[in-house]
Amino acid sequence: MKVLLATSKPFALPAVQGIQHIIESAGHKFVKLEKYENESQLLDAVKDVDALIIRSDIVNKEIMEAAPNLKIIVRAGAGYDNVDLEAATNCGICVMNTPGQNANAVAELVFGMMIYAQRNHFDGSVGRELTRRRLGLYAFGNVAKMVAKIARGFDMPVYAFSPTLTHDDLRKEGEYGVITAYTNKELFGNSDFVSLHMPLLEETRYCVDYSLLSLMPQDGLLINTARKELVVEDDLIRIMEERPAFQYVTDVKPDKHEEFLEKFPRRYFATPKKLGAQTTDANKNAGLAAANQIVAYFQNGDERFRVNL
Incomplete structure (x- = not known):
């Protein structure tokens, strides 16, 4: 062959x-x-x-x-x-x-970008720590499981919601120490940070919209190492305009990258290309x-x- x-x-x-x-x-x-x-x-x-x-x-x-x-x-x-x-x-x-x-590589990048965002891009200003901040995982596949394991070292409560796994499946993942979120709204409402880990399917396309983002805290952080098409970019821009402390980090450069960069230079970061793996x-x-x-x-x-x- x-x-x-x-x-x-x-x-x-x-x-x-x-x-x-x-x-x-x-x-x-x-x-x-x-x-x-x-x-x-x-x-x-x-x-x-x-x-x-x-x-x-x-x-x-x-x-x-x-x-x-x-x-x-x-x-x-x-x-x-x-x-x-x-x-x-x-x-x-x-x-x-x-x-x-590629799961561990992507998971480590998630934490690298979280620290980078919370330390204000290492610009010398006063930042925040990850410890005890609530982390939400949207989907719970291989990458999300590695993220959950690393989060334990930061003493972060971890919530997980999966569109495909049952609640019993999530409850069985005891080694990862996650708290089951029964809906995506519950996930966003209980998380300081939300990390996206679902594949791009018709049912997941543009699933992260204003209604979900608005449930997060004023100083929330969205992390996207999955696909840019999961997020309604106009809705995220609206949230970041309304909330002066809200942040977005991603390794999948959005279509409106230049607008994000112009409006939120200290609260937005995108890698030059997809770097997860x-x-x-x-x-x-x-x-x-x-x-x-x-x-x-x-x-x-x-x-x-x-x-x-």
């Missing part, structure tokens, strides 16, 4: 070497396309491949139809909205992600997991991490 690693933003070299070793040790051919600049390059590269490993690269219907041998796509990372799942199903292609591999550790973990999943798929049909029908 021919396996293509296609990354416009390449993995670190040790990760690429590890992926290649796993693929070739299993008897498959390994090829790579790195730092490509347009879709036509990817269209040409997929013509004769059986498997594809990507990062945030867009894989649409046209690309799939250009790859008649393609059987599996693995998105090295948790989110997979960059892959057209319906088209993949129609083409008979299995799509997987690598859940949990940008550590050498997470980079390698996700890449190696993707390679191992492809090998298992071809060896014994393992579809454990399949995300499409």
Whole structure:
């Protein structure tokens, strides 16, 4: 089988070497396309491949139809909205992600940005501590669980609400020490900080609006390491205009980035690009997991991490 690693933003070299070793040790051919600049390059590269490993690269219907041998796509990372799942199903292609591999990296970034915000961007002015501030986790997947574990070290009460997990599921997560919020309104109403961790789905698109944000304290903090489309930006701007101490930090630059920056330079921060998984550790973990999943798929049909029908 021919396996293509296609990354416009390449993995670190040790990760690429590890992926290649796993693929070739299993008897498959390994090829790579790195730092490509347009879709036509990817269209040409997929013509004769059986498997594809990507990062945030867009894989649409046209690309799939250009790859008649393609059987599996693995998105090295948790989110997979960059892959057209319906088209993949129609083409008979299995799509997987690598859940949990980037979780610690993203969780550490959450706390880095929280401290940065509460210490006023380290500008020398008097800031605030995290200890005993109430933290709300909107969704409770792998990243949120790591955030909850780290929060225990800061002595932060942690509330969690999940649109997909039942209340019994949340109550069973005793090792994380979370307090179950039974509605999203209860979560926002009981949290000084809210950290967003849900995937982008039709039911989660623009789910964080004025009605929810208005339940937070005057000096609340919203942290977004998930997707920019979860937040109604005009509503967040309105809240920050009404509340001179409200803050927003994110590693998914909003569409209205320049407006946020102009109006709230000391209460808003966005990373230059999505940085949640940008550590050498997470980079390698996700890449190696993707390679191992492809090998298992071809060896014994393992579809454990399949995300499409």
